[in-house]
Amino acid sequence: xxxxxxxxxxxxxxxxxxxxxxxxxxxxxxxxxxxxxxxxxxxxxxxxxxxxxxxxxxxxxxxxxxxxxxxxxxxxxxxxxxxxxxxxxxxxxxxxxxxxxxxxxxxxxxxxxxxxxxxxxxxxxxxxxxxxxxxxxxxxxxxxxxxxxxxxxxxxxxxxxxxxxxxxxxxxxxxxxxxxxxxxxxxxxxxxxxxxxxxxxxxxxxxxxxxxxxxxxxxxxxxxxxxxxxxxxxxxxxxxxxxxxxxxxxxxxxxxxxxxxxxxxxxxxxxxxxxxxxxxxxxxxxxxxxxxxxxxxxxxxxxxxxxxxxxxxxxxxxxxxxxxxxxxxxxxxxxxxxxxxxxxxxxxxxxxxxxxxxxxxxxxxxxxxxxxxxxxxxxxxxxxx
Amino acid sequence: xxxxxxxxxxxxxxxxxxxxxxxxxxxxxxxxxxxxxxxxxxxxxxxxxxxxxxxxxxxxxxxxxxxxxxxxxxxxxxxxxxxxxxxxxxxxxxxxxxxxxxxxxxxxxxxxxxxxxxxxxxxxxxxxxxxxxxxxxxxxxxxxxxxxxxxxxxxxxxxxxxxxxxxxxxxxxxxxxxxxxxxxxxxxxxxxxxxxxxxxxxxxxxxxxxxxxxxxxxxxxxxxxxxxxxxxxxxxxxxxxxxxxxxxxxxxxxxxxxxxxxxxxxxxxxxxxxxxxxxxxxxxxxxxxxxxxxxxxxxxxxxxxxxxxxxxxxxxxxxxxxxxxxxxxxxxxxxxxxxxxxxxxxxxxxxxxx
Ligand SMILES: Cc1ncc(C[n+]2csc(CCOP(=O)(O)OP(=O)(O)O)c2C)c(N)n1
Numbered sequence: 001x002x003x004x005x006x007x008x009x010x011x012x013x014x015x016x017x018x019x020x021x022x023x024x025x026x027x028x029x030x031x032x033x034x035x036x037x038x039x040x041x042x043x044x045x046x047x048x049x050x051x052x053x054x055x056x057x058x059x060x061x062x063x064x065x066x067x068x069x070x071x072x073x074x075x076x077x078x079x080x081x082x083x084x085x086x087x088x089x090x091x092x093x094x095x096x097x098x099x100x101x102x103x104x105x106x107x108x109x110x111x112x113x114x115x116x117x118x119x120x121x122x123x124x125x126x127x128x129x130x131x132x133x134x135x136x137x138x139x140x141x142x143x144x145x146x147x148x149x150x151x152x153x154x155x156x157x158x159x160x161x162x163x164x165x166x167x168x169x170x171x172x173x174x175x176x177x178x179x180x181x182x183x184x185x186x187x188x189x190x191x192x193x194x195x196x197x198x199x200x201x202x203x204x205x206x207x208x209x210x211x212x213x214x215x216x217x218x219x220x221x222x223x224x225x226x227x228x229x230x231x232x233x234x235x236x237x238x239x240x241x242x243x244x245x246x247x248x249x250x251x252x253x254x255x256x257x258x259x260x261x262x263x264x265x266x267x268x269x270x271x272x273x274x275x276x277x278x279x280x281x282x283x284x285x286x287x288x289x290x291x292x293x294x295x296x297x298x299x300x301x302x303x304x305x306x307x308x309x310x311x312x313x314x315x316x317x318x319x320x321x322x323x324x325x326x327x328x329x330x331x332x333x334x335x336x337x338x339x340x341x342x343x344x345x346x347x348x349x350x351x352x353x354x355x356x357x358x359x360x361x362x363x364x365x366x367x368x369x370x371x372x373x374x375x376x377x378x379x380x381x382x383x384x385x
Numbered sequence: 386x387x388x389x390x391x392x393x394x395x396x397x398x399x400x401x402x403x404x405x406x407x408x409x410x411x412x413x414x415x416x417x418x419x420x421x422x423x424x425x426x427x428x429x430x431x432x433x434x435x436x437x438x439x440x441x442x443x444x445x446x447x448x449x450x451x452x453x454x455x456x457x458x459x460x461x462x463x464x465x466x467x468x469x470x471x472x473x474x475x476x477x478x479x480x481x482x483x484x485x486x487x488x489x490x491x492x493x494x495x496x497x498x499x500x501x502x503x504x505x506x507x508x509x510x511x512x513x514x515x516x517x518x519x520x521x522x523x524x525x526x527x528x529x530x531x532x533x534x535x536x537x538x539x540x541x542x543x544x545x546x547x548x549x550x551x552x553x554x555x556x557x558x559x560x561x562x563x564x565x566x567x568x569x570x571x572x573x574x575x576x577x578x579x580x581x582x583x584x585x586x587x588x589x590x591x592x593x594x595x596x597x598x599x600x601x602x603x604x605x606x607x608x609x610x611x612x613x614x615x616x617x618x619x620x621x622x623x624x625x626x627x628x629x630x631x632x633x634x635x636x637x638x639x640x641x642x643x644x645x646x647x648x649x650x651x652x653x654x655x656x657x658x659x660x661x662x663x664x665x666x667x668x669x670x671x672x673x674x675x676x677x678x679x680x681x682x683x684x685x686x687x688x689x690x691x692x693x694x695x696x697x698x699x700x701x702x703x704x705x706x707x708x709x710x711x712x713x714x715x716x717x718x719x720x721x722x723x724x725x726x727x728x729x730x731x732x733x734x735x736x737x738x739x
Contacts, residue, residue, distance in 0.1 A: 116717055120544075133502070166475035167475065199450050199451035199472070200474070293451050347721040350722060359710070365711075376727055379727050382727065
């Protein structure tokens with residue numbers, strides 16, 4: 001395949017809101033982000049990087065199934081997740097493991113799922129199961145956020161739903177944003193515009209100049225930010241989360257950088273569409289071969305070295321601390337792999353949790369499989385067992 | 386142009402020589418059959434129908450530049466150009482809705498839904514419109530649309546990538562549903578679908594995409610929709626199946642100490658009731674095998690058909706060997722859900738020994 005296209009984000013850097021330039025130097029006065037949060041951002045990003053690499057290698061070895069890497073996008077994910085409050089809910093896609101980990105999801109659970117063991121989402125961490133049918137999370141995140149308004153007239157918690165650029169083409173994107181606008185729900189739509197939906201470039205998704213702009217027509221604020229700058233993403237999402245809940249007035253006093261507000265009524269309404277401009281460094285998933293449709297992508301501006309440079313400059317990191325973070329990350333990851341791989345396939349697990357009470361048909365069929373399994377063991381499953 | 390003007394046999398321009406040279410598997414210089422996998426045969430069928438009729442267009446997510454996530458449409462963009470092989474926005478309702486418009490106005494769209502699990506945004510367009518346009522306009526407007534979708538499990542895919550949703554579509558009057566199980570039929574049924582005057586859903590068993598090779602004729606040919614194929618003749622038991630379970634059923638039939646007939650339905654709507662009834666009248670016993678959940682699955686319709694058409698010949702109840710009434714489990718567990726040869730054999734044994 002000879003036709004390759006430019007990465008759509010190459011030409012429009014000036015519309016993006018950022019604190020750190022590509023080499024990690026401040027271009028604005030530093031934002032009010034606590035040192036604890038800055039270090040948490042860093043460690044979460046380091047973990048995401050390590051997990052991504054390990055998952056790709058486990059997939060190559062056949063130890064997990066198809067994996068959607070996050071390289072280039074983990075900064076936006078981690079920043080958004082850490083900008084949420086504990087009571088808020090995350091509605092993630094299949095690519096958002098970094099956000100899930102930052103909210104406390106156990107990486108062993110994610111690896112186990114990738115290895116084919118049921119069990120997704122984490123109600124304690126307030127993280128929904130990953131959404132694979134594109135954009136379906138959006139109306140649901142709106143409904144979840146709306147609950148508080150209907151129950152008590154006040155937002156009880158915000159929801160943050162992630163989505164890709166491709167997702168903005170689905171009907172559920174429209175329906176979700178429209179409901180959010182009409183009912184003024186405390187919802188943050190976190191779009192990671194990585195320029196591609198598998199092989200389809202963003203300019204094949206929309207003629208709109210930016211994705212953030214789409215918010216305006218719904219009466220939703222639209223903000224465009226450099227998603228590879230974790231600081232700018234954190235500040236933007238933090239503001240959106242506060243605005244979503246009862247801080248509309250407070251936030252109105254500190255509007256987003258006017259450069260950043262691409263569209264919509266700044267500060268006046270609860271929902272926000274945050275377009276983080278990111279790059280997908282690698283393949284769509286481990287099943288994808290991007291050389292068929294694009295040139296080698298620009299991998300500059302990687303959020304991890306960018307943040308590290310900044311934190312070293314501020315004296316929050318030095319070689320020793322960087323190494324200590326690396327050790328903690330490795331230990332945590334090793335333990336997760338070990339726990340995930342200890343899981344075994346249970347042929348009858350599929351019959352559980354289909355209904356609160358199994359139906360007679362489900363019970364009969366389970367008994368049927370159990371009878372065969374008792375007699376033939378794994379041969380019931382065919383040649384591969 | 387209104388739908389009424391469309392000649393279903395319109396061959397479009399005769400000047401197909403140049404495209405023919407560029408068409409992916411049409412660079413064969415003889416008319417001989419070639420060994421193709423099922424996925425190659427779908428591609429060959431698409432190219433053949435596109436050459437035959439320049440109104441045939443292919444559209445969907447990642448079908449052009451990338452050649453489809455399974456490479457089903459690989460090379461078609463180069464051969465036929467970007468007005469006939471079209472990467473769309475990520476929007477199934479948009480794809481199918483637009484394809485309905487194209488079909489009504491004289492084109493022959495073949496829309497790809499990347500996985501059958503993602504067809505639901507388009508469900509409204511299919512059941513509320515594609516299926517009913519002919520009825521609502523008393524035949525004035527028609528919708529000769531093809532929707533292709535890979536379906537079924539067995540490739541260790543993530544959630545929503547392994548389902549078998551055929552019963553939803555079979556249940557909708559006005560839609561036709563076909564399922565190839567072999568490379569030859571993949572090409573022939575696709576052609577039959579493209580040439581059919583009504584909307585047809587082609588569900589392609591993705592587990593079989595690269596599982597076998599078969600000699601597939603180079604020239605265009607169509608399998609008539611609604612005709613089952615007897616894959617193995619027998620006198621003691623009739624087994625009705627389709628898609629990827631044809632293979633496990635044939636293995637099971639070989640394994641069993643009985644003379645088993647295996648019928649590949651190929652078309653689920655319309656259903657070949659005549660072949661089903663004739664087979665059961667001959668054998669007196671029947672079983673159905675499919676991967677989809679049992680409750681209200683296609684097997685239930687077959688059992689009812691047998692009961693209506695061959696009751697007095699039946700020596701045993703119709704045995705159903707199917708996926709369970711649960712979501713398709715992930716990972717290795719899917720192999721217990723999809724009827725493997727041993728499970729099929731045990732089911733067939735019940736029917737024989739009843
Ligand atoms: C409704 C639906 N259609 C198609 C797919 C297949 N699919 C999986 S990911 C993907 C591209 C998504 O692109 P985007 O929304 O930009 O997110 P990204 O993967 O780039 O993070 C497609 C088409 C799907 N999962 N769901």
